[in-house]
Amino acid sequence: MLDRIYKLAVLLICVLITTGLAVEKPTTQQKTCVTEECHADYGKKAHVHGPVGLGDCTSCHKPLSHEEHTFQFDRKGRDLCEYCHLEQTAKKVVHEPLKTGDCMQCHDPHSSDNKFLIPEKTVAALCATCHKVTEGLAFLHGPTAVGECTVCHTSHSSDHADLLVADQAELCFSCHAIMQDELKEFDYIHEPVKNDCIGCHDPHGAANSKMVKNLAPFLCYLCHKDIQKIAENSTYQHSVVGDIEGCNQCHTPHASTVKFLLKKDAKSICLTCHDKPHDLGQDKVLPAFTDELEGKEFLHGPVAENDCSGCHVTHGSEYFRLLAKEYPPQFYAPFSKENYELCFSCHSENLVLTKETSDLTDFRNGDLNLHYLHVNKERRGRTCRSCHATHASNKPKHIRESVPYGVWSLPVGFTKTQTGGNCAPGCHLPKDYDRKDPVDYSAWSTE
Amino acid sequence: MRARRRIATYVVAAIIIQSLCCTVTHAGRHAFDVGEKLPEFSGTTVDGQTFTYKHNQSNPLMVVFLSPGHERSSRAVKDINDILSQLTNAERLQTVFATDKSNGFDFPSIQKRLPGNIHVLLDSEYKLWGKFGIIAAPTVVISDTNDNVLCIKAGHGYDFAPVVQAYLNQALGLTQKKNPQEAGRVKTVANDTTAARIKRHLQMAKLLEQKGRLESAIAEIQKARELDPNSIEAAMELGELFCRAGRNEEASSITESLKVTKRVDKARLLLISGWAKRQMGDLDTAEKLLLEASKIDPKSARALFELGKVYQSKQEVDKAMKSYHKALTILFNE
Numbered sequence: 175m176l177d178r179i180y181k182l183a184v185l186l187i188c189v190l191i192t193t194g195l196a197v198e199k200p201t202t203q204q205k206t207c208v209t210e211e212c213h214a215d216y217g218k219k220a221h222v223h224g225p226v227g228l229g230d231c232t233s234c235h236k237p238l239s240h241e242e243h244t245f246q247f248d249r250k251g252r253d254l255c256e257y258c259h260l261e262q263t264a265k266k267v268v269h270e271p272l273k274t275g276d277c278m279q280c281h282d283p284h285s286s287d288n289k290f291l292i293p294e295k296t297v298a299a300l301c302a303t304c305h306k307v308t309e310g311l312a313f314l315h316g317p318t319a320v321g322e323c324t325v326c327h328t329s330h331s332s333d334h335a336d337l338l339v340a341d342q343a344e345l346c347f348s349c350h351a352i353m354q355d356e357l358k359e360f361d362y363i364h365e366p367v368k369n370d371c372i373g374c375h376d377p378h379g380a381a382n383s384k385m386v387k388n389l390a391p392f393l394c395y396l397c398h399k400d401i402q403k404i405a406e407n408s409t410y411q412h413s414v415v416g417d418i419e420g421c422n423q424c425h426t427p428h429a430s431t432v433k434f435l436l437k438k439d440a441k442s443i444c445l446t447c448h449d450k451p452h453d454l455g456q457d458k459v460l461p462a463f464t465d466e467l468e469g470k471e472f473l474h475g476p477v478a479e480n481d482c483s484g485c486h487v488t489h490g491s492e493y494f495r496l497l498a499k500e501y502p503p504q505f506y507a508p509f510s511k512e513n514y515e516l517c518f519s520c521h522s523e524n525l526v527l528t529k530e531t532s533d534l535t536d537f538r539n540g541d542l543n544l545h546y547l548h549v550n551k552e553r554r555g556r557t558c559r560s561c562h563a564t565h566a567s568n569k570p571k572h573i574r575e576s577v578p579y580g581v582w583s584l585p586v587g588f589t590k591t592q593t594g595g596n597c598a599p600g601c602h603l604p605k606d607y608d609r610k611d612p613v614d615y616s617a618w619s620t621e
Numbered sequence: 622m623r624a625r626r627r628i629a630t631y632v633v634a635a636i637i638i639q640s641l642c643c644t645v646t647h648a649g650r651h652a653f654d655v656g657e658k659l660p661e662f663s664g665t666t667v668d669g670q671t672f673t674y675k676h677n678q679s680n681p682l683m684v685v686f687l688s689p690g691h692e693r694s695s696r697a698v699k700d701i702n703d704i705l706s707q708l709t710n711a712e713r714l715q716t717v718f719a720t721d722k723s724n725g726f727d728f729p730s731i732q733k734r735l736p737g738n739i740h741v742l743l744d745s746e747y748k749l750w751g752k753f754g755i756i757a758a759p760t761v762v763i764s765d766t767n768d769n770v771l772c773i774k775a776g777h778g779y780d781f782a783p784v785v786q787a788y789l790n791q792a793l794g795l796t797q798k799k800n801p802q803e804a805g806r807v808k809t810v811a812n813d814t815t816a817a818r819i820k821r822h823l824q825m826a827k828l829l830e831q832k833g834r835l836e837s838a839i840a841e842i843q844k845a846r847e848l849d850p851n852s853i854e855a856a857m858e859l860g861e862l863f864c865r866a867g868r869n870e871e872a873s874s875i876t877e878s879l880k881v882t883k884r885v886d887k888a889r890l891l892l893i894s895g896w897a898k899r900q901m902g903d904l905d906t907a908e909k910l911l912l913e914a915s916k917i918d919p920k921s922a923r924a925l926f927e928l929g930k931v932y933q934s935k936q937e938v939d940k941a942m943k944s945y946h947k948a949l950t951i952l953f954n955e
Contacts, residue, residue, distance in 0.1 A: 316825055320837055325828050349824045353812045359798075360810065361783060384813075426809035432779040438807050440779050475757055480805075481778030520757040520776065522688055522721055522747070533751020 199243040207231045219285035226284050233258075234283065251275035265331035272330055280329070296321045297329070311379035316349075318378045326377065343369040353428070360429035367428050374427065390421035401489050408490025414447065415489050424488065441480035463565070470566035475520070477565050485516060485564075502557040505579065509555040517558050526550045539594070540612030561586065577601070651773055652754035659764040664742040664749055667723055672740040674717070676768045681792035684717045686750060688758040689725020693777040697759035698726050700782045710793045711735055719744045763788045772801070780805035819845045819852055826858060835866040853879065853886055860893035864900065872897040888918030896927050899934070907931050922951040
């Protein structure tokens with residue numbers, strides 16, 4: 175019982191205190207609303223809205239009845255703020271809350287402890303209440319990481335999509351200035367670099383380093399579908415192409431001084447892997463390319479030009495060793511133009527179609543074209559590889575030192591002279607040829 | 622003794638020359654090498670005219686050997702067309718396309734752009750090919766105004782266009798940044814170098830500073846300094862930002878630890894020190910430092926502005942006004 179009386183007494187005291195301390199609403203027109211007694215908090219925070227600071231509440235609030243202390247907004251919707259802050263919505267793209275006149279979603283109309291009268295401590299924290307763009311991302315863009323959304327976005331309105339402060343490419347280059355300066359020096363620029371950085375990078379952040387939207391080759395395949403098709407469907411596939419970040423082994427993503435956005439000259443790129451033997455499976459080994467070149471004096475044209483793509487395709491091929499076109503792998507092959515498509519992509523097919531020539535080749539006896547004689551045969555035509563090393567050799571015209579014939583290695587024994595040369599191969603008896611003073615072959619059989 | 626030494630020198634020289642010669646590699650054979658005279662020649666064009674190349678005409682020449690139906694030849698023609706369309710003084714260049722078949726390329730459109738300068742020779746007998754020792758298409762040979770061969774470019778690789786472009790520029794005597802011998806050297810954008818990353822942090826700091834986010838700007842510059850603690854530019858920027866943020870002790874500490882050699886850097890260092898001292902109330906030291914900064918770099922508006930503030934604080938109104946006026950004159954480029 176006593177306990178109940180005690181509780182009632184406490185309640186009574188509380189009621190008396192609150193009614194005693196409570197300020198009655200004024201019933202007459204006041205000079206200002208922000209006084210020590212009324213709405214005192216509005217003027218005490220670090221940042222105060224101009225009219226509040228001036229005590230000019232009627233800039234926004236119009237009294238309806240002084241007696242009842244009722245008010246209404248002086249203007250409706252966004253007009254209320256736009257009456258003073260006109261320039262904030264003047265541009266083409268307007269932030270959604272502004273469109274609906276909901277300025278108070280981001281700003282406290284009276285005062286705040288934060289700059290710009292925002293309810294959160296930072297702009298980033300405020301943006302994040304709606305735009306959760308960085309959740310779970312391992313790699314954040316610099317401005318996002320430090321919560322400076324307004325480095326790229328304007329808060330109210332913009333002439334650019336996504337409320338960007340400038341045109342997208344221009345905006346990226348405003349910080350990545352060194353890149354823009356550098357790009358002027360390059361003739362070969364990846365198309366998205368010119369105006370679509372966000373084609374590859376997520377401007378807020380990503381799960382991948384450099385904020386790329388996905389890793390190569392998946393990112394690259396979004397545009398380069400033709401390459402994807404070759405890489406995935408070719409009979410002979412280049413393993414590196416399908417590797418994660420494989421594309422970046424050979425290509426640079428932004429700009430290069432040479433075609434195909436290569437990172438280095440083609441040969442150096444190839445040698446980053448092909449400087450050592452590669453196991454092809456089934457007891458087959460691809461020899462180290464460097465071994466084939468080491469100490470060699472005479473290089474095949476494309477090798478000399480550092481351009482392996484003269485003969486090989488890099489993403490995938492229908493021909494063995496990723497060759498660009500048909501090239502017989504064996505020693506003998508019946509001649510047909512189609513068998514030599516690879517060689518004929520640089521060398522004239524007339525080299526083996528013309529029986530006599532005075533200019534097309536130096537490998538002739540008088541005008542008798544010895545290429546024609548060796549290669550252009552219905553049955554046992556010698557393929558190019560029978561005499562020429564495909565990459566390099568120490569003999570002129572990159573002629574082989576020896577020819578593999580079954581398990582044997584037959585020496586070619588080629589010697590060049592001023593006007594011709596001679597061969598002492600295992601294939602036939604030693605023979606000379608001379609362009610100026612032709613050797614008489616009449617004693618020899620045609621084969 | 623001297624004779625022995627001389628013999629030894631000769632032997633060493635011979636060994637070096639031999640070793641150099643042994644490392645030289647050859648791609649194939651041409652009838653001439655770079656630096657030699659291009660042989661004179663003549664031939665019949667596809668429209669039945671005779672084209673003759675003779676020495677001492679003072680015109681650079683480009684001879685392009687092509688085979689219709691070859692993909693690489695087609696790509697070379699396209700590149701050459703692009704190069705010619707952008708080439709300064711292209712009318713001084715004579716271009717000969719030597720093709721073994723009569724059709725396959727759109728030469729008329731190239732000829733239309735440079736009438737009289739583009740000659741298409743039909744060389745189905747490979748006479749010119751043989752004379753020049755050309756065995757593969759495309760091959761481009763470029764000679765200069767003295768008829769000397771500048772370049773023999775065989776095939777159509779990744780570097781075809783930049784190399785041909787560079788040697789044509791050289792043949793025409795056009796100034797260019799790149800040495801033609803280095804035109805095929807591959808360079809890529811180096812945006813992930815430390816220098817590039819520092820520059821980005823500094824750039825972002827500037828943007829943040831413009832937006833009044835001094836603490837964020839300071840954080841950005843500190844990132845730049847972490848990448849390169851010896852970066853003078855980053856240190857200077859940080860010093861100025863500390864001043865702007867009123868972190869005078871920290872600004873002073875930077876200036877004390879920094880060693881600069883350039884005059885402009887010295888002036889900036891003095892400005893930061895003077896600025897910090899002014900804000901710390903040491904007006905005499907500030908005046909001395911800022912006067913020195915203005916002396917070294919009379920174009921520093923900020924030094925003059927700070928000096929004005931010092932004088933204003935010292936109630937020296939005339940000096941303050943004069944200093945502010947000078948600063949404004951510099952700012953408005955008057």
